[in-house]
Amino acid sequence: MGARRGIDYIERLKNNPPETWIGKEKVTDPTTHPLIAPAVQSIARLYDSQWEPEKKPYMLSNSPDTGEWIGNSFLVPKSKEDLALRRLMHRDWAEETYGMMGRSTDFMSAMLTAWYVNSDFFGPYEENVRNYFEHVRENDLYLTHVLIDPQVDRSKPPSEQPDEFTYLGVVKETDEGIIVRGAKMLATAGPYADEMLVWPFHLRKPTEKDYKYAISFALPLNTPGVRLISREPFTRKSVYDHPLSSQFDELDGVVIFDDVLVPWERVFIYQDVERVNTIWKLNSNAMTGHQTAIRLQAKLQFLAGLVMKSTEMVNTNQFPHVQDMMGEITTYIELIRAAVIASEVTAQPNSAGIYMPNVTPLYAIRNSGNRWYPRVREIIQFAIAGGLMYQPADAGVFDSPIAGDIRKYYRGADVTAEEKIKLFKIAADIAVSDFGSRHELYERFYSGDPMFLRIQTQYTAYDKSESLALVDRLLASYELEKPVQEGVGK
Ligand SMILES: Cc1cc2nc3c(=O)[nH]c(=O)nc-3n(C[C@H](O)[C@H](O)[C@H](O)COP(=O)(O)OP(=O)(O)OC[C@H]3O[C@@H](n4cnc5c(N)ncnc54)[C@H](O)[C@@H]3O)c2cc1C
Structure with missing residues (x-):
C-alpha cells in the first residue's frame, strides 16, 4: 500500500476499532464518535497533507523494497541531507496541528526507525523488529506506545504489587506466542491509532520473579483482550468557541491486557532484564528528540504569535515587561532552532553509514522544554490576564439582544469585537482550559x-570531561607555595 491518505486511515480504523471505554460507554466507531472523531479528522488531514504536490518532495520517498511512495518519517538517514529532509517533514506535520498533537504519527515512526537501524540489539528477535518496521512502513500505520506501569505502588517492584499481574507480565507461553496480562499507562492517541509498541520504561530487577515483566512487543490495538480506558475527553463542539480543543484533543488511555496472545513474530524482547534495562542503547531518543524539538518549536512559534497578536489588539504590547515576556518565548524558539540544526550538522555516521541526529543538543531541549512550556503558558496568563476570562460564553451573542453590548465593550483598540473574541478564544483554550492544563502536564x-x-x-x-579539564587546568597552574601573583611586576 505505501503512504496513506486520510481516507485510508479512517477506513482502516473504522474496520478495526480499538475497544475503547469512555466512562461506561463502549465506543463502537471512533471515526464517528463525537468526542474522538475530531482528532481522527485532524490525523486524516496529516495523512492527506503528505501528498500535497509542493510538500511531496520532502514528505515522501520511494520504498527500498517495493518502490512505492512511503512516508519520510520512515526514512533511514544516510546523509545530513536526509536529516534535513526529516526536519522539513516533522516541521510540516507539527505546523499542521499548531504543535498540539505531540503524538502525531511521525513520533512513533521516528522511534521505530531507530529500532530498525539498531535492530541487532534485539539478538534472537532482531528479524522480528526488522519485519515489523517494514510492515508499519509499507502500510503507513499509526502507532502509539505504552511503557509506564500503572501508578499503584511506586515503592515496590512489579512482583510485589497487590496482584501478580498488576504490571504487565507473561502468564504463559504457547506454540503461537506468549499470553500477557496486566496494565500499562498512558496510550496517547490509543483510541484512534492502529497499533501499539510496548516495553517497560521502569528498570526491571534481575531476579527470577521479575523476569516475566521484562518484555517488549507490538500488537494491533484491536487485538482480542486489549481494552483502552480513556480519560475524560476535553473535545468541545464549537470550533469558534474552542478552536483547539474542538480539533486537537489527543486522547490518553490506560491499556488493559486481559490474557492477550502476542504472536511470536511480534515479540521483540522476552524475559530479558538486561535488554529491557538497556533499551536506551537503541538511541531512539535521537530520532524522537529531533521530532519533539521540531514540534515544540512550532508550538512555541504559534503561542508567541498568539501573545503578540492579542497584546497588539489592546495595545498592552507597548509595555516593556510584556515585550520582555514575548522576548522570552522567542528566545526559547531560537534555542530550539539552533539545537535542531546542531543535532544534524554534528551527526556522525555509524558503521553502516547511517546518520542519527546527535542526541546531546536534543536532550538539552527536552530537559528545558519540559520547564519552558509551563512558563510559556504562564506568560500567556500574565500577558493577556483578565482578557482570558473576558469573552462571552459562545458565538451566539452576536445574534442576540446583547449584540450591541458585545460590539461596544468587547472590541479592541483598532479591531472589532468579532475579530478580538475570535483570537482571544484561542488563547483561552490553551491558557485556562482543561485541554490547556493537559498540554502543560503533557509537556x-x-x-x-x-x-x-x-x-x-x-x-x-x-560527558563532563570538557568542564573538568578547564577546572583542572587552572588548578594545575598554581600551587600553595607559589601564588600566581609571585614575581609579577619585578
Ligand atoms: C498527558 C500525558 C501523556 C502521556 N503519554 C504517554 C504515552 O503515550 N505513552 C507512555 O508510555 N506514557 C505516556 N505518559 C506517561 C509518562 O511517561 C509518565 O507520566 C512519566 O514517565 C511519569 O511517570 P508517572 O506519571 O507514572 O509518575 P510517577 O513515576 O508515579 O511519579 C510521580 C511523582 O513521584 C516521584 N517518584 C516516582 N518514583 C520515584 C522514585 N522511585 N524515587 C523518587 N521519586 C519518585 C516522581 O518524581 C513524581 O514527582 C503520558 C503522561 C502524560 C501526563
Whole structure:
C-alpha cells in the first residue's frame, strides 16, 4: 500500500476499532464518535497533507523494497541531507496541528526507525523488529506506545504489587506466542491509532520473579483482550468557541491486557532484564528528540504569535515587561532552532553509514522544554490576564439582544469585537482550559519524570570531561607555595 491518505486511515480504523471505554460507554466507531472523531479528522488531514504536490518532495520517498511512495518519517538517514529532509517533514506535520498533537504519527515512526537501524540489539528477535518496521512502513500505520506501569505502588517492584499481574507480565507461553496480562499507562492517541509498541520504561530487577515483566512487543490495538480506558475527553463542539480543543484533543488511555496472545513474530524482547534495562542503547531518543524539538518549536512559534497578536489588539504590547515576556518565548524558539540544526550538522555516521541526529543538543531541549512550556503558558496568563476570562460564553451573542453590548465593550483598540473574541478564544483554550492544563502536564511528563530525565542525561551520562579539564587546568597552574601573583611586576 505505501503512504496513506486520510481516507485510508479512517477506513482502516473504522474496520478495526480499538475497544475503547469512555466512562461506561463502549465506543463502537471512533471515526464517528463525537468526542474522538475530531482528532481522527485532524490525523486524516496529516495523512492527506503528505501528498500535497509542493510538500511531496520532502514528505515522501520511494520504498527500498517495493518502490512505492512511503512516508519520510520512515526514512533511514544516510546523509545530513536526509536529516534535513526529516526536519522539513516533522516541521510540516507539527505546523499542521499548531504543535498540539505531540503524538502525531511521525513520533512513533521516528522511534521505530531507530529500532530498525539498531535492530541487532534485539539478538534472537532482531528479524522480528526488522519485519515489523517494514510492515508499519509499507502500510503507513499509526502507532502509539505504552511503557509506564500503572501508578499503584511506586515503592515496590512489579512482583510485589497487590496482584501478580498488576504490571504487565507473561502468564504463559504457547506454540503461537506468549499470553500477557496486566496494565500499562498512558496510550496517547490509543483510541484512534492502529497499533501499539510496548516495553517497560521502569528498570526491571534481575531476579527470577521479575523476569516475566521484562518484555517488549507490538500488537494491533484491536487485538482480542486489549481494552483502552480513556480519560475524560476535553473535545468541545464549537470550533469558534474552542478552536483547539474542538480539533486537537489527543486522547490518553490506560491499556488493559486481559490474557492477550502476542504472536511470536511480534515479540521483540522476552524475559530479558538486561535488554529491557538497556533499551536506551537503541538511541531512539535521537530520532524522537529531533521530532519533539521540531514540534515544540512550532508550538512555541504559534503561542508567541498568539501573545503578540492579542497584546497588539489592546495595545498592552507597548509595555516593556510584556515585550520582555514575548522576548522570552522567542528566545526559547531560537534555542530550539539552533539545537535542531546542531543535532544534524554534528551527526556522525555509524558503521553502516547511517546518520542519527546527535542526541546531546536534543536532550538539552527536552530537559528545558519540559520547564519552558509551563512558563510559556504562564506568560500567556500574565500577558493577556483578565482578557482570558473576558469573552462571552459562545458565538451566539452576536445574534442576540446583547449584540450591541458585545460590539461596544468587547472590541479592541483598532479591531472589532468579532475579530478580538475570535483570537482571544484561542488563547483561552490553551491558557485556562482543561485541554490547556493537559498540554502543560503533557509537556512536563511526556518523555518521563523531568527530574530523573535531567539527572540521567545532563549529569550522570553527560560527558563532563570538557568542564573538568578547564577546572583542572587552572588548578594545575598554581600551587600553595607559589601564588600566581609571585614575581609579577619585578
Ligand atoms: C498527558 C500525558 C501523556 C502521556 N503519554 C504517554 C504515552 O503515550 N505513552 C507512555 O508510555 N506514557 C505516556 N505518559 C506517561 C509518562 O511517561 C509518565 O507520566 C512519566 O514517565 C511519569 O511517570 P508517572 O506519571 O507514572 O509518575 P510517577 O513515576 O508515579 O511519579 C510521580 C511523582 O513521584 C516521584 N517518584 C516516582 N518514583 C520515584 C522514585 N522511585 N524515587 C523518587 N521519586 C519518585 C516522581 O518524581 C513524581 O514527582 C503520558 C503522561 C502524560 C501526563
